[in-house]
């Protein structure tokens with residue numbers, strides 16, 4: 461089969477581009493640690509507020525016995541609950557998410573905290589925040605007319621301050 | 635101080651543990667509400683007419699109108715009054731003997747009645763200030779616009795976001811204040827409380843007046 465040299469050149473360029481893009485995706489995935497949905501755990505979204513873990517009063521930030529921090533949150537049109545959380549920097553933090561209605565996405569810009577929240581499932585992501593500061597938490601899956609208004613606040617403070625000021629009040633709701 | 639706070643929390647029913655509402659929109663509950671019998675509902679509604687009006691349009695502004703309201707919303711409120719998730723002595727009294735089927739029937743009847751009609755045409759210019767909250771919300775306070783949830787005309791949305799257009803201003807103001815103070819807390823995850831607790835009394839007054847004059 462005869463292939464024109466010019467055609468060949470273009471083929472090489474096209475394959476080269478595909479390789480480059482795939483490489484970029486894999487490298488960025490490995491370097492910045494994206495979280496492909498990996499936690500398969502079902503939950504009844506209609507009865508979420510009656511469940512133990514996602515009951516209104518059990519939401520928020522808690523210290524686990526092993527020193528890691530667990531955050532339980534709910535996404536629903538149009539907000540994340542609780543509205544505002546304060547987290548320690550440089551600490552492994554496990555987020556557990558559930559939706560009360562439709563598909564939502566959670567994303568904190570400038571960090572690698574990002575996941576889809578599928579109704580009927582619990583989404584789980586573990587990450588760390590190296591830099592203290594105020595971060596928005598945005599919904600990045602279109603969920604209805606109020607989607608643009610669906611966001612809340614996360615404050616990351618350094619470990620010591622957090623342990624002194626927030627660990628007690630937010631860590632143990634009882 | 636701690637003890638005082640705890641005492642206050644207990645009094646207002648905020649002490650933790652109880653979910654906002656016991657109703658969950660499982661397929662069975664949705665089916666129950668859908669199957670409501672308006673004929674039976676009309677008979678049951680005879681006891682309610684004194685306060686909520688002959689056909690669900692209340693003559694007294696302290697009593698909310700029920701006509702044209704979403705049946706799911708009506709059902710859930712009745713359930714919430716009965717089990718104490720929403721606290722009101724009058725309504726707790728009137729719901730204590732109702733079965734789940736009675737509530738579905740009442741909801742079916744009231745939701746099929748024509749919503750309250752507005753006699754006085756409102757002058758839109760008087761609401762210019764408050765329309766910002768209705769249409770754009772306030773990103774500083776994380777308040778989404780009222781209409782993304784309650785609908786462009788305040789007609790309400792699935793599953794149980796209520797119709798507020800045409801409701802009496804007195805009732806709207808009173809119930810928004812109740813959310814604001816946490817006295818009313820049967821909205822799951824505080825969807826309405828988180829908004830109302832940030833509104834000023836003046837904003838609440840204006841919003842109530844605006845929605846009362848909005849023609850559904």
Ligand SMILES: [Cu+2]
Pocket residue numbers: 536537563564565599600601602603607610
């Ligand atoms: Cu969303």
